[in-house]
Amino acid sequence: MPKLRCLTAGESHGRALTCIIDGVPSNLALSANDINKDLARRQKGFGRGGRMKIESDRAQILSGVRHGKTLGSPISLMIENKDWANWETIMNPDILPSPPLNKGGLGGVVTRPRPGHADLTGALKYSHRDLRNVLERSSARETASRVAAGAVAKKFLSEFDIRVISYVTEIGGIRRQGSGVKGQGSGNNLLSLFNKAEASQVRCPDLKAEDKMITKIKAAIKKGDTLGGVFEVAVLGVPAGLGSYSQWDRKLEAKLSYAIMGIQAIKGVEVGMGFEMARSFGSEVMDEIYYRRGTAGRAPVSGGFYRKTNNAGGIEGGMSNGMPIILRAAMKPIPTLKTPLSSIDINTKKKFLAAYERSDTCAVPAASVIGEAVTALVIADCFLDKFGGDSIEEIKRNYSGYLKQIREF
Numbered sequence: 134m135p136k137l138r139c140l141t142a143g144e145s146h147g148r149a150l151t152c153i154i155d156g157v158p159s160n161l162a163l164s165a166n167d168i169n170k171d172l173a174r175r176q177k178g179f180g181r182g183g184r185m186k187i188e189s190d191r192a193q194i195l196s197g198v199r200h201g202k203t204l205g206s207p208i209s210l211m212i213e214n215k216d217w218a219n220w221e222t223i224m225n226p227d228i229l230p231s232p233p234l235n236k237g238g239l240g241g242v243v244t245r246p247r248p249g250h251a252d253l254t255g256a257l258k259y260s261h262r263d264l265r266n267v268l269e270r271s272s273a274r275e276t277a278s279r280v281a282a283g284a285v286a287k288k289f290l291s292e293f294d295i296r297v298i299s300y301v302t303e304i305g306g307i308r309r310q311g312s313g314v315k316g317q318g319s320g321n322n323l324l325s326l327f328n329k330a331e332a333s334q335v336r337c338p339d340l341k342a343e344d345k346m347i348t349k350i351k352a353a354i355k356k357g358d359t360l361g362g363v364f365e366v367a368v369l370g371v372p373a374g375l376g377s378y379s380q381w382d383r384k385l386e387a388k389l390s391y392a393i394m395g396i397q398a399i400k401g402v403e404v405g406m407g408f409e410m411a412r413s414f415g416s417e418v419m420d421e422i423y424y425r426r427g428t429a430g431r432a433p434v435s436g437g438f439y440r441k442t443n444n445a446g447g448i449e450g451g452m453s454n455g456m457p458i459i460l461r462a463a464m465k466p467i468p469t470l471k472t473p474l475s476s477i478d479i480n481t482k483k484k485f486l487a488a489y490e491r492s493d494t495c496a497v498p499a500a501s502v503i504g505e506a507v508t509a510l511v512i513a514d515c516f517l518d519k520f521g522g523d524s525i526e527e528i529k530r531n532y533s534g535y536l537k538q539i540r541e542f
């Protein structure tokens with residue numbers, strides 16, 4: 134069982150999104166502001182649709198925190214849907230005297246499944262005649278909850294100087310310069326990419342590529358089409374030894390890819406060089422091992438052992454090796470298109486062209502922030518697994534004992 138558990142709940146147009154995070158130790162300083170910063174980052178990005186203009190997500194802490202510090206009890210968070218007032222009838226949990234009418238899929242009973250979505254298979258599986266019963270939960274609006282939970286995990290990791298960052302490397306086939314190359318991976322280099330990404334409208338650190346990406350998104354908007362892309366998540370300051378080689382489901386890259394693949398529209402994950410490694414000689418890609426006595430400089434989290442390259446992306450044998458962890462994820466284009474796609478009405482069984490509802494054109498920048506959140510949840514869970522204790526003080530003692538152990542190894 135994971136040490137840090139997180140469950141989310143809530144429909145896209147329901148009253149609110151919620152989540153419970155269980156296993157956060159006591160005495161961690163935590164405020165709603167810590168969470169709201171990331172919720173705001175998730176809502177940004179050139180190419181988002183109208184919904185983001187309506188919602189301005191803010192988390193309320195309902196339990197598990199008192200006077201600014203965690204209690205060690207389950208933390209529950211709530212993000213109200215600002216649009217609820219307009220959906221109160223349609224999404225009401227109570228039996229209503231006059232149920233909403235079929236308004237052709239906009240607001241009322243939905244009978245026309247959108248290609249690329251959970252609509253049709255979800256209806257077959259759960260026996261729903263109104264596809265809204267599927268799309269409300271399968272929507273990526275749910276990811277606001279995961280970003281909120283991830284912000285708590287990030288706050289915990291920050292106590293141990295661990296940072297989770299991300300940036301976009303590709304949108305619609307336009308790549309940032311230097312992406313996908315081998316060897317990248319010094320923490321400083323990654324941090325500088327992140328800082329540039331934070332200032333970019335598409336979270337891309339390369340200004341020339343950013344311009345081209347925005348032009349391509351504008352062209353997609355004009356055409357009524359959509360775009361996907363690629364983002365990278367990096368974790369800095371991770372100690373060697375999170376995860377394990379001893380059992381398949383304890384391998385760190387397995388847990389991380391599971392979490393990333395759990396994000397809506399993500400269709401592939403790579404670790405470090407990933408697929409590019411398969412196209413190279415072994416001599417070109419293994420990260421050779423070096424040692425420097427005393428750990429004040431380069432590698433305090435791996436006892437003085439270090440690599441000059443990081444093609445492995447910080448994970449070998451299912452464990453973090455002390456280098457930055459680097460993950461890359463591919464997002465498919467947004468499936469709702471203004472240019473209508475063909476589908477079949479579940480009642481009439483007749484062909485129709487899918488109706489367009491307000492939708493994003495490109496959400497890769499937002500997905501990269503979500504990628505940070507789910508990565509932080511996994512790293513925090515593995516950290517607690519290794520150094521677990523009930524309070525921050527106890528975990529700090531355990532962690533500094535381990536750092537001493539590997540320093541003296």
Ligand SMILES: Cc1cc2nc3c(=O)[nH]c(=O)nc-3n(C[C@H](O)[C@H](O)[C@H](O)COP(=O)(O)O)c2cc1C
Pocket residue numbers: 182249250251271272273276396397398399465467468469491492493494496499500503
């Ligand atoms: C941040 C984010 C925003 C998204 N926005 C939309 C959107 O506005 N319209 C849409 O049709 N799909 C959107 N998606 C994608 C769908 O949620 C996703 O493709 C769909 O639920 C089907 O799941 P699958 O692609 O994982 O198979 C978004 C995904 C993410 C991660």
